[in-house]
Amino acid sequence: MRVLIVSQYWAPENGVPQRRLAWISEILVNAGHQVLVIAPPPNFSRKVNLRTWLRKQLFKPAKFIEYGEKGEQILRTGFVPAGRSLSLRILHQGTVALGMLWAAAARRQIVTEFQPDLVVGTVPALPTVVVARLISEFLKVPYAIDLRDAWPDLLRDWEKWNEEVGTPSIRERLLSKGPAQALVFFVEKVVESCLNRADGLVLTSSYLAQEMEKDRRQAGLRKIPIEVVRNVFPAAVLLQKQPNPSKASLNVLYAGTIGRAQQLSNAIYAVYLASQQGVEICLKILGDGAAKSSLEDLAKKLNVNVSFEGKAEPDKLRHYYEWADTALVHLAEWKPLERAVPSKTYELMDLGLHISAVARGETAEIVRNYEAGFVVEPGNPGALARKWEVLARNREKLQVGSRASSWVEYEREKASPKALFSLLSQFEQSGDSDERKF
Incomplete structure (x- = not known):
């Protein structure tokens, strides 16, 4: 044809x-x-x-x-x-x-x-x-x-x-x-x-x-x-990640569009709430988008450990993935987004990297069903902060099996x-x- x-x-x-x-x-x-x-x-x-x-x-x-x-x-x-x-x-x-x-x-x-x-x-x-x-x-x-x-x-x-x-x-x-x-x-x-x-x-x-x-x-x-x-x-990168069970902090990576539908302010508030409980969360946000400037202002106002960097090419993205303990997939509370799955979800599953999913609908179902990480509801920074606190104190929970990557390959x-x-x-x-x- x-x-x-x-x-x-x-x-x-x-x-x-x-x-x-x-x-x-x-x-x-x-x-x-x-x-x-x-x-x-x-x-x-x-x-x-x-x-x-x-x-x-x-x-x-x-x-x-x-x-x-x-x-x-x-x-x-x-x-x-x-x-x-x-x-x-x-x-x-x-x-x-x-x-x-x-x-x-x-x-x-x-x-x-x-x-x-x-x-x-x-x-x-x-x-x-x-x-x-x-x-x-x-x-x-x-x-x-x-x-x-x-x-x-x-x-x-x-x-x-x-x-x-x-x-x-x-x-x-x-x-x-x-x-x-x-x-x-x-x-x-x-x-x-x-x-x-x-x-x-x-x-x-x-x-x-x-x-x-x-x-x-x-x-x-x-x-x-x-x-x-x-x-x-x-996936644009190949990953050979070595777990680090001795770390006391948690490295969280968001790589993708910093736009309207991501509502990443929720994640920045979660970092702030975790810090109030004595848990060090280091959040790196890679990419660009319409919301980047306002999020930078929010992170500065809250004085949290959040850094913003530009979009990374595959050779540099591999370095960030190896740095991360968990990767953030984040969607806003909009009802239509329950029928959308960010493409980054599949890449992370394919690479075997633990996912922190803030989503409802199909994205949440996929992450749960294939044991790719944890899921919390959008618009609840307290729930996200508590999940990160648990991971920081129980690093064995960062390990994911092969179900997710096998399904993506199929x-x-x-x-x-x-x-x-x-x-x-x-x-x-x-x-x-x-x-x-x-």
Whole structure:
């Protein structure tokens, strides 16, 4: 089959969406399928000043096809430089989506000669679902959505998005008085419509798959293939960890996005409460995100042993993993996040590193069922502090068995490829249509 993927995230970046999609592309290409990608340049090349960006021209499509490391072909698009605030990120994603459409139209000969049997749009970056739908309609081929989180349900919690990022800017306060509500309502309806009309869904959560199947039945929508492909792509590091039973303190590592949905202030308060009980917790937070600055201010205010460092490349990440006694997986109290599993959960399970999970729903169930660590409810720093105190005083509890890593290996090698091929099998006859056009 020939699969056209539209995504706002692609290699050579090393983020979660990029690694997931590179892994999926490799599975498809190795099985004999062809993959064409429409994506913007890597994010690090998009952090440019206005003058440099103007020279690049907003909607200027690539002149030539690139070839990715996994055997995929890549058609690059235009972009607008991204900003850290929520409003600038929305603007950035919207303009990249327009750039995708422009690239597909301007290089339609490349797209039509590829003759895709299926268009796949990837989320995060909600505008991509619209791009996938429009391109599929132009080409007269079906489309599927690769949905990482519980969208559009997360949109209904939009007022909580800035809880962790400190005082909102004047622009964001003004926009929240009416324009934000209107935009959220519009985006929710558009995304819902695109999901309802999709010919297939690829999800990362079995909870979300069950919920969407139920919702579609109740709404009287047609039955479509819904497959679960978890974020069990290979870990970026190899770990040879030696336990240290003599230590009196506890090293806790958080490596990932420092954003709105993580609510890491809860963990900083937990470090503070443990210190009040005479237990030394050393928390290192690796990464970047919208909440980093406000969390740094909180840690300084509480005078706790919390350090912030930038995103670590795999060679340095291994050092941090070897330093850590336990790794933190942390989600906010938002209801839709009960149907989401942070990809870091699978990497930590694969490496055999003890997990401190602050979560409900599927993440909590996985950590408990496969004995990968402990679980506490979000929004309860006292409970988290007590769990860390127990680990610091009973270090034998940091040892985890092989159940977790064996399950991740099964999901990666067996369950995920089976789910992907099951989805594609529903569209194998699509390539016979002579009605494709652009």
